Amino acid sequence: xxxxxxxxxxxxxxxxxxxxxxxxxxxxxxxxxxxxxxxxxxxxxxxxxxxxxxxxxxxxxxxxxxxxxxxxxxxxxxxxxxxxxxxxxxxxxxxxxxxxxxxxxxxxxxxxxxxxxxxxxxxxxxxxxxxxxxxxxxxxxxxxxxxxxxxxxxxxxxxxxxxxxxxxxxxxxxxxxxxxxxxxxxxxxxxxxxxxxxxx
Numbered sequence: 001x002x003x004x005x006x007x008x009x010x011x012x013x014x015x016x017x018x019x020x021x022x023x024x025x026x027x028x029x030x031x032x033x034x035x036x037x038x039x040x041x042x043x044x045x046x047x048x049x050x051x052x053x054x055x056x057x058x059x060x061x062x063x064x065x066x067x068x069x070x071x072x073x074x075x076x077x078x079x080x081x082x083x084x085x086x087x088x089x090x091x092x093x094x095x096x097x098x099x100x101x102x103x104x105x106x107x108x109x110x111x112x113x114x115x116x117x118x119x120x121x122x123x124x125x126x127x128x129x130x131x132x133x134x135x136x137x138x139x140x141x142x143x144x145x146x147x148x149x150x151x152x153x154x155x156x157x158x159x160x161x162x163x164x165x166x167x168x169x170x171x172x173x174x175x176x177x178x179x180x181x182x183x184x185x186x187x188x189x190x191x192x193x194x195x196x197x198x199x200x
Contacts, residue, residue, distance in 0.1 A: 008103065008166075009194045012058035015105070018048055018093075019061075021069025022083055022125070023118055031072065031083035039087060045096035052102060061169050062093055063107035065154075067114045071125045079157055080130035081141055081150050094164050103166030105194065106158060110174040112147035126150075148176025155182060159190050167194035 028034035052060055064072045071082035074089035094104045115126045126141040131150055140146040151174065158165065168186070177183070186193055 005167075005192055006194050008058065009196065014055070014057045015059040015061055016048065016052040016055065016057050017061045017063055017107075019063040019066070019069075019107075021064040021066055021072045023068065023070045027118060028070075029119065029123075031085070034072065034083065035085045035087060038089075043089070045089070045092040048093070049096045049100050049102060052097075053100060057102070059103040059105055059166055060093060060097055061105045061107055062090055063169070064089075065107060065109055067109040067111040068117060070118075071109070071115075073154070075158070075161070077154065077157060079150075079153050080127060080134050082126050090158075090165075091162065094162055097166075098164055103194075105166045105169045105196070106162075107169045108151060108155065110144075110148070110151065110170065110172045110177070112142050112144060115142045144174060145176055148174035152177055152180055152182055155186070159186065159193075163190065165190075165193065167196070170195070170197045170200075172199050173197070 022028045022031065022034050028037065048060060062074060064074045073082060073084045075084070075091060076086050076088055077084040090104070090106065097104045112126065115124050119125065124142065126147070128139060128141045128146065131141055132139045135149070139149055141150050155168070183195065186195060
């Protein structure tokens, strides 16, 4: 608990949660249309960094990959399975925050139970078929094990792509993560990342 990587979070006054996604009003069911509307609406990482500075905060948490917001990933992920943007909102936020001596933390959900919330019957925010093809075996993303495998791959992808990320904010654990030593891999590959888990 007292590992040096946690020092900046313990010493922070606070952080700004950018808590939004496909289900933010007005709800979108098209990932590309959601991205276009966010971009055309003038979304700017610099704007949010400046708002954080006004509040004398030390970090931002980008929370679009949320179970009740449509599982949207704000980066051009190579892994299929849910909404992924072609614009790198995460990378832009990391760069803008770093330039202002702030950090960006990425929210990652463990929870597949809201896979169809707000959608007509038979539709899903999660694409098990696409991820199964990618993984080379059948994976049901609406189950905890299946979603655990999917999100585990996303953690690894993010660590590889964004060395300047501040870390991960998580609400709970997924047994797949624990069985596959996720946290140990984060500690080893990115010892500078902080990890916050609300309910653990």
